Amino acid sequence: MQKQREDKMIYFDNAASSFPKPITVSKAMIRAVNVYGANPGRSGHFLSCMAEKEVFSCRNALADMFNTESENIIFTANCTASINLALKGFLKPKSEVLISDMEHNAVVRPLEKMKDVFVKQVEIDLYDDEKTVENFKNVITNKTSMIAITACSNVIGKITPIEKIGKLCKENNIKFLVDAAQLGGVMPIDIKKCSIDFLALAPHKSLFGVQGLGVLVLNDKIKLDTLIEGGTGTNSESPLMPDFPPERYEAGTIATPAIVALKAGISFIKERGILYIKEYENNLALYTFNLLKDIDAILYTKKIDDTFSGVLPFNIKNATPNLVSDYLDKNGIMTRAGYHCAYPTHKKIGSEKDGAVRLSFTVFNTKEQINVLIKKLVSLSRDIL
Amino acid sequence: METEYIVCSSITYALKGQDILQRYGISSSVVKPPKLSVGCGYSLAVDARIKDTVLNILKAGGIKLAKTARG
Numbered sequence: 001m002q003k004q005r006e007d008k009m010i011y012f013d014n015a016a017s018s019f020p021k022p023i024t025v026s027k028a029m030i031r032a033v034n035v036y037g038a039n040p041g042r043s044g045h046f047l048s049c050m051a052e053k054e055v056f057s058c059r060n061a062l063a064d065m066f067n068t069e070s071e072n073i074i075f076t077a078n079c080t081a082s083i084n085l086a087l088k089g090f091l092k093p094k095s096e097v098l099i100s101d102m103e104h105n106a107v108v109r110p111l112e113k114m115k116d117v118f119v120k121q122v123e124i125d126l127y128d129d130e131k132t133v134e135n136f137k138n139v140i141t142n143k144t145s146m147i148a149i150t151a152c153s154n155v156i157g158k159i160t161p162i163e164k165i166g167k168l169c170k171e172n173n174i175k176f177l178v179d180a181a182q183l184g185g186v187m188p189i190d191i192k193k194c195s196i197d198f199l200a201l202a203p204h205k206s207l208f209g210v211q212g213l214g215v216l217v218l219n220d221k222i223k224l225d226t227l228i229e230g231g232t233g234t235n236s237e238s239p240l241m242p243d244f245p246p247e248r249y250e251a252g253t254i255a256t257p258a259i260v261a262l263k264a265g266i267s268f269i270k271e272r273g274i275l276y277i278k279e280y281e282n283n284l285a286l287y288t289f290n291l292l293k294d295i296d297a298i299l300y301t302k303k304i305d306d307t308f309s310g311v312l313p314f315n316i317k318n319a320t321p322n323l324v325s326d327y328l329d330k331n332g333i334m335t336r337a338g339y340h341c342a343y344p345t346h347k348k349i350g351s352e353k354d355g356a357v358r359l360s361f362t363v364f365n366t367k368e369q370i371n372v373l374i375k376k377l378v379s380l381s382r383d384i385l
Numbered sequence: 386m387e388t389e390y391i392v393c394s395s396i397t398y399a400l401k402g403q404d405i406l407q408r409y410g411i412s413s414s415v416v417k418p419p420k421l422s423v424g425c426g427y428s429l430a431v432d433a434r435i436k437d438t439v440l441n442i443l444k445a446g447g448i449k450l451a452k453t454a455r456g
Contacts, residue, residue, distance in 0.1 A: 044417035
């Protein structure tokens with residue numbers, strides 16, 4: 001029964017965690033566990049060095065992907081930990097931070113906890129990037145020390161104009177934190193071109209890595225306060241953390257199997273081509289958007305253009321998102337209903353009552369799968385509602 | 386051939402240094418130097434005759450170095 005269900009399963013919850021992964025990802029991970037499962041950067045013996053070389057190779061692949069140096073790649077526990085490190089490691093009391101009205105709780109909650117930091121919310125215009133930049137420009141003051149925004153909404157799929165906002169940051173000497181949980185692996189991001197000081201990544205989403213790992217990409221000149229302290233395999237005679245990256249921010253043993261899995265995920269993206277991936281996912285979203293319109297579903301964007309990713313929220317009239325998602329689940333289609341840890345976005349798009357059903361695609365999804373989804377939604381409306 | 390141990394501030398810098406040297410056709414290995422007291426430090430073991438060239442290349446590549454010693 002379980003096997004049958006798995007064979008027919010359609011997975012549209014990739015914004016929460018991508019699935020399936022390329023087969024090379026699990027192979028790399030198994031090899032790390034079975035062949036060189038030693039602690040990297042600690043012992044100096046053959047297996048420890050082998051593990052460290054694999055870790056370093058992943059740092060290099062990420063540095064190449066986001067245009068920085070390998071030592072500026074920091075491995076953390078997850079994307080949320082990366083964002084916490086950037087916010088709490090950089091912001092001082094009385095700092096002023098600008099965020100958007102589409103932020104995930106990974107940004108909202110750490111800032112809420114920092115009672116002595118002033119936060120202003122700025123409106124993202126879903127259809128006019130120039131207007132969005134203007135909105136930020138209008139609220140910058142000489143007290144603004146950081147802009148912290150999502151690169152792509154995990155609810156509505158809107159890609160924010162990070163290059164233009166980065167330029168604004170540079171002109172005003174403001175640090176720029178970008179939450180790229182949904183965009184890393186979907187679109188090229190050059191941290192120098194976009195003037196990004198901190199780029200937070202979720203390897204288990206569109207980078208096709210596995211859960212249990214985060215990445216923070218740092219600008220060359222940034223030195224943050226540490227949030228956790230401990231062993232690093234360097235300067236052990238000192239009670240202080242090293243003052244250089246990445247070890248300064250990587251106290252304790254890092255997740256080698258997840259790191260080598262990420263390297264395999266990056267190789268997969270390179271082979272497919274990141275621009276191809278973006279276009280493919282965008283096309284699936286557009287295809288679904290049009291079909292959902294045909295069946296009179298409730299949609300939250302006027303259009304899907306290339307400033308949107310492969311994430312699409314919807315609702316069915318007279319049904320709660322949970323009812324729809326549960327019905328789809330019973331029919332082998334995985335979606336996510338609710339607020340998606342981003343209530344401000346639901347308020348913005350008008351789905352704050354119950355949230356929405358979210359579809360999110362990767363290159364492993366097909367139009368045939370979407371056709372099945374639409375048929376099931378028609379059945380739901382006809383037979384249940 | 387004598388070996389020069391160039392102690393790097395971290396394993397990450399040692400491996401990055403090894404990559405940079407490789408681009409210049411200079412072979413090196415990342416080791417814990419057997420005769421040096423460097424605690425947890427890692428070093429690049431290179432041909433001692435080209436120590437100065439290696440140091441120049443590494444410094445130009447932004448590699449943070451701790452110290453060097455003949456092994």
